[in-house]
Amino acid sequence: MAVPTNMRTGAVLGGRRRWTKWIQWIIIVVVLGEMVFLLHLDQLNGEYFNFKSFAALNFSLDNDVEHRAEVIHKDDSVNRSNNESCEEWLEKNDFLGYGRNFSKSPIHVAFGENQVWDSCAVGCKFRSTVSESFRPDGVLRAASGLPSWMEKESCHILRSMESSSYYPENDLTSARKRGYDVVMTTSLESEVPVGYFSWAEYDLMSPVSRKTEGAYAAAFISNCGAHNFRLEALEGLKAQGVRIDSYGQCLRTREGRGVNKLQTLRRYKFSLAFENSNEDDYVTEKFWQSLVAGSVPVVVGAPNIDNFSPAPNALLHIKSLNDIPAVARQIKYLASNFTAYNETLRWKYYGPTDGFKALVDMAAVHSSCRLCIHIATKIRSREEKQLAATLKKPRPCKCTDKFGVITYHLFVRERGRFQLHSVFLKSTNLTTSGLKNAVFTKFKSLNHVPIWWDERPAVIRGDGTLKIHTLYPVGLNQRKALYTPHFHTDVEVSNYVEANPCPYLEVIFV
Structure with missing residues (x-):
């Protein structure tokens, strides 16, 4: 018996409806999957990289x-x-x-001066404030008292150029125990060193001036309570017959008010670059100004000061009070021997060692930019681990x-x-x-x-x-x-x- 046309049509339509419903469900599942994927991708490309704990980032790159x-x-x-x-x-x-593209999604650091480091190898922005809408990758000097989300999501950064002898919190071991993920101090062992040196700040290759002063050396010391033996060293050199003009507040022999320190040092054969503490890598402007002036630095300070010397014989180092007689003899010998003295300044005419250039060249990139590169490297390493876990091949x-x-x-x-x-x-x-x-x-x-x-x-x-x-x-x-x-x-x-x-x-x- 022939099936009525309307019944055949109804059967076809009913089948189509069932297939339409299945297709709708399939489309819904595909769309939801796409949304989840895009949400994940958006998190990767977002304004900040949201880790549940930055501590997970604080691993050695050797472990990577x-x-x-x-x-x-x-x-x-x-x-x-x-x-x-x-x-x-x-x-x-x-x-x-x-x-994450760090050019489009820069590293953000909070509680620093508002500044954008345009020349940095990664996008690098510093801001003085934070908010829920601005979640930084790093927070300067803020290991406690932060909102809970910032405690978890941001790396904590200690930045200081002061000696740990005066500020024990700047000691690397102490800082890391107190929760800092990145330490920025004068120590070359810190994650991002912030030394006093740079080609831009110090004209290290400036020409040598004639030495016109009668005294052997000049001293500018105004902190008379230093955490080392620098005043005893000054007095010890004098006792050994080394003539010293002291312009600072301590043991003053010459009026220092209104004196241009750098121009004054240029007239002396030697400069007493006496730091206020003896700490590896703690080498301040006292030393660098001596090099600029072409006045041979006599150093009390960093035990590893030889690493900062522009040439093997370019400085004299008083490691302890026992060294004073020998250093005094060397000062007097060099002061009276034109050829020997000029050898100590040879680097001014023929250039410093490659090791010295390699050290100072580090500062060609500002420490704030180097901080952003360091954080970006950590983030990239973390992302590699995540990607490695999901790679099909x-x-x-x-x-x-x-x-x-x-x-x-x-x-x-x-x-x-x-x-x-x-x-x-x-x-x-x-x-x-x-x-x-x-x-x-x-x-x-x-x-x-x-x-x-x-x-x-x-x-x-x-x-x-x-x-x-x-x-x-x-x-x-x-x-x-x-x-x-x-x-x-x-x-x-x-x-x-x-x-x-x-x-x-x-x-x-x-």
Whole structure:
């Protein structure tokens, strides 16, 4: 029997309705999934990076290397095409897509002067206030008494240029125990050192003036209650026959009011650069002004003052009162020997050591910018861990060609910059010279201009040829970076590259 047309039509429509309902549910599920994804992406690209606890960020970057070795290392280069080099394959397959763009979403630091550091390698903004709508990545000098959300979400920063001898809270161990995530002091072991030195502030290569004063040395000391033996040292030198003109409040022999200190120092062969405490890396304007003036500094202060010397024989160091007779004899000898004295100032004419340039070059990037780079590096490292846990396919970090030669993928940036550049190192050339040549070749191909170029005096910039002073793992403090050898043997290079997939390195050019 024929089915009525209206019944056939109703059956078809009923089936369509059922399919329409299923399609609607499918669309709803897809839209909800898309919304969850976009919400997550928005959090990554938002105005601030919201971690439940910044303490989770406060890990050694060396640990990140270990994490990469355990989680995301896999050589999958067997799948590359025959015409593709290992370098090309790694460039294409060995990368991570990060969520936060620090140019569009800058690092925010609260309770500092309102300032935007436009020239910084990452977006970097300081503000004097905070609010629920402005949640900073970092908070200056505020380890307690903050809103609960800020206690959890922001890193806590201690910044001071005072000696820990006078301000014990500035001691690194003490500061970290009290909850500071980032310490900024004169110590080169702090996360972001804030030294008194810079090419911009001190005209270190200014010419030497004629020494016209009858006394050997000048002293400007006004704190007579220093936490060391500096007054005893001054009196001890006098007792040894060293003629000293004292312009300060302590043991004064010359009127110091209205005197231009720098111009005065230029007339003396020696300057008593006596600090108020003896603490590693605590080297204040007393020392740097002596160098500017071309007056040989006689130092009471930092035990490691030799690390700050522009040349091996450019200063005299009184480590204890027992040194006074020997230092007094040296002062009198140099003062009476024109040739020997000029040798102490030789660096003024021929340039300081590479080690000295590497130290002062650090200040070519302002400490506030270096703080933002440090925080951004921490955030990026944390994001890498999160991404590593969700990657469908681990990062390769290396590639093996048909001859069995392995190409290792390294990432290198200049100190003071944020962007990392790919550098490739062959297993047949895992040597000190191989590593340095690979880094040099990469940066030369980029026509790289050292970050200190505009800051350093023209007379010691050189001809523009890149020269590597040192290479070290990202995250190492500057004391170790500058004064502990890294990658100085072929075995060290080989062991490090093989044990640390996709290593992140920093280079200092001089």
